[in-house]
Amino acid sequence: GQNIDQPTEMTATEGAIVQINCTYQTSGFNGLFWYQQHAGEAPTFLSYNVLDGLEEKGRFSSFLSRSKGYSYLLLKELQMKDSASYLCAVRDHEAGSYQLTFGKGTKLSVIP
Amino acid sequence: GAVVSQHPSRVICKSGTSVKIECRSLDFQATTMFWYRQFPKQSLMLMATSNEGSKATYEQGVEKDKFLINHASLTLSTLTVTSAHPEDSSFYICSASSGGLAIQETQYFGPGTRLLVL
Numbered sequence: 001g002q003n004i005d006q007p008t009e010m011t012a013t014e015g016a017i018v019q020i021n022c023t024y025q026t027s028g029f030n031g032l033f034w035y036q037q038h039a040g041e042a043p044t045f046l047s048y049n050v051l052d053g054l055e056e057k058g059r060f061s062s063f064l065s066r067s068k069g070y071s072y073l074l075l076k077e078l079q080m081k082d083s084a085s086y087l088c089a090v091r092d093h094e095a096g097s098y099q100l101t102f103g104k105g106t107k108l109s110v111i112p
Numbered sequence: 113g114a115v116v117s118q119h120p121s122r123v124i125c126k127s128g129t130s131v132k133i134e135c136r137s138l139d140f141q142a143t144t145m146f147w148y149r150q151f152p153k154q155s156l157m158l159m160a161t162s163n164e165g166s167k168a169t170y171e172q173g174v175e176k177d178k179f180l181i182n183h184a185s186l187t188l189s190t191l192t193v194t195s196a197h198p199e200d201s202s203f204y205i206c207s208a209s210s211g212g213l214a215i216q217e218t219q220y221f222g223p224g225t226r227l228l229v230l
Contacts, residue, residue: 040224042222042223043205044221048218099158099161100146100158100219102155104155
């Protein structure tokens, strides 16, 4: 199985940068995903990493180190609308090619 | 991105009744659909994986006779909660994948269905 850890809550100031970390343990790593979920809504896809390194997409970037079982999501120029839960999810060969296992999510609060 | 719809978005029912939730992929063919359940302040828990035309694969601890899944076409999967009880009250979310060979294949989520059993 997989074990995915991420901080439960974080608070950051509007306009600042915040980094949300995720560590995972899996035997058949096949990709790591980040999703954003606003309260009461379904998750929306943010990013995907399968190779080591940084993937940048606008204000959001995601980093992966497979050897360390570590990823982070970087949010720049924070806006109030970025207040949401951020879910780290891992895909594992052994769990089936397209199944995802989700972490418990990090609730980010952006304050003025 | 791809669009996945769910219906109904919210349902309230009496204990003992059955509730059907539909999940549709609107602009792509979903060979694989996933059903998740999310309790307040908890993460998404995968309930089952369904492939079009075959029986669903249920996760450990999920009763297949209670949560009936039908994936009859490439654009529609249904989840029926039979004889619902208050402990079944939760946020049910489906996701769909086109099941391509591309490793970056992702799941697209529906908007979720909030079920309240009285």
